[in-house]
Amino acid sequence: MEKTWNNKAWFLVLPVLVLVAFSAVIPLMTVVNYSVQDTFGNNVFFWAGTEWFEELLASDRFWEAMVRNLIFSFIILAIEVPLGIFIALNMPKKGWGVPVCLVLMALPLLIPWNVVGTIWQVFGRNDIGLLGYYINALGIDYNYVQDPIDAWVTVIIMDVWHWTSLVVLLCYAGLVSIPDAFYQAAKIDGASRWAVFRYIQLPKMQRVLLIAVLLRFMDSFMIYTEPFVVTGGGPGNSTTFLSIDLVKTALGQFDLGPAAAMSLVYFLIILLLSWVFYTVMTNYDAER
């Protein structure tokens, strides 16, 4: 059959192009527009060039928020990944315990983010909060409103509580896909518990773990709602992560130009990291 060569196929992709244009490209271009101009409202704009970008990259405030955010991401990954694996390994593989565990694990994931924040905000208060009150009653000085360390601990525990389940569920999915024959063979081969984990379970979980790390890293790097509700970025700036800082700049100070520049830099960082993860994952697949 003769192949038809024309451009009619473009009509078929047109709807999605329009959709993407309205949902992503046009808003992004607006941000680009703001990032290179200065405005005092009333739709009056002055050309600013790369001024906002230079200012941003030279500002301590931005780099401090970035470092804080990286430390935060690193800590929650270091806790949630091993903890998630540990819980997944100990979840029942069959019987009535399976649905019970799965539902319990899924619960934190079903709670809206600002509600999670509110729960912990109340939970940690030392006047009426169950946690805060009793920790202080035990003689430990805990006050997340005033002490930066306490604020960090609270935010991290909250994130662990909220998101470890995701790692657990992903790992669990990886674990249940391992055929029984592998465990049987390991018994025949006299493998220790550690060897079973190291040579059977971990390799089988590798793929889902990579996805878990990617998701948790991106999410924690963009974290906003929960710490904002609990600490509002304080005390001082101690829990001001990148997106909290961004919102402060854009909506608190109404510095639209610098905020737009910051958004773009933020966007590029996320894009870069996603690309790195994507490359690692596809290479890993190709190797298989």
Place this chain on the structure above:
Amino acid sequence: MARIEVNHIRHSYLPNPQKDSDFALKEVHHTFEDGGAYALLGPSGCGKTTLLNIISGLLHPSHGQLLFNGHDVTRLSTQERNIAQVFQFPVIYDTMTVYDNLAFPLRNRRVPETDVDRKVRETLDMIDLASLAKKKARGLTADQKQKISLGRGLVRSDVNAILFDEPLTVIDPHMKWVLRSQLKQLHRRFGYTMVYVTHDQTEALTFADRVVVMYDGEIVQIGTPAELFERPRHTFVGYFIGSPGMNVLPVALEGKTAKLGAQRIELPGVPKADKGAVELGIRPEYVRLGREGMAVQVSKVEDVGRHKVVRANLEGKEIAAVIGEDDEVPAEAKVRFDPAGINIYADSWRVEMGA
């Protein structure tokens, strides 16, 4: 190596088995002699894998005892029993090299590294994977992976027995034959006690000295390949072994004669069957097609290469006959049963024939 006694073992996967049908293994009582090569043959779901897993300790039987060389091992774990087992589908340790895969069972048992190296190299030569020793196991093809699984089963020389659970399912037909003869050679050389589970009769008959035929959770016959072929103890063995299976025809007995509809068939002796449904079993190889005997309507002739299989209708019953590749089917075909191949069954179990 060990002598394995399976002592009145019953097993059910249900928590509270009541009826006989609740049992995956109804009752198995058998001794696998030290150094024997056995095949467990039977259709899917007949309990052969269950029996194998009970021997290796992956399952603990609901009732009965298991003895290795006279010692009760029923409650011992797989590790303590020192058994090698190869599974139906390849089990390999993805992240290790081929060499490390084979070394794994030895290293887990803290065998000195010099011995590990010697044993692994021997095994690699045996399974013909020496050239791939340094490769990561996950990149290999299915039959190479299965060879690794086989190798892990063979690498330990001090095991009590080597169990194979349909190990050649994923292997290409020509490789199957090669591997099977290698296993057979190994058996002759080292005298391992080997139990080989399969549902493929060719595999069972070529591998084993003695074939254990299982059906519906029970052992129906244990014998040499020839015994299973000539004197099936149960009609199931007749159907299951041989291609095509044995012809089984309902008959009425009258002394030394069996009546099949209007036909009368002379028997080599008087069957000792006084009750139950009586059937006559004859293998297609003993059905002689020619111009004399009982009239049949030939329905189909299948040429299977070395011989032809003739499907025909005798007194309303389907029967099969095997004739030579160059033999012709006569126009008005008739069949005779060679008395040497006639077996009589009462309620599916074979009965002896007196003089």
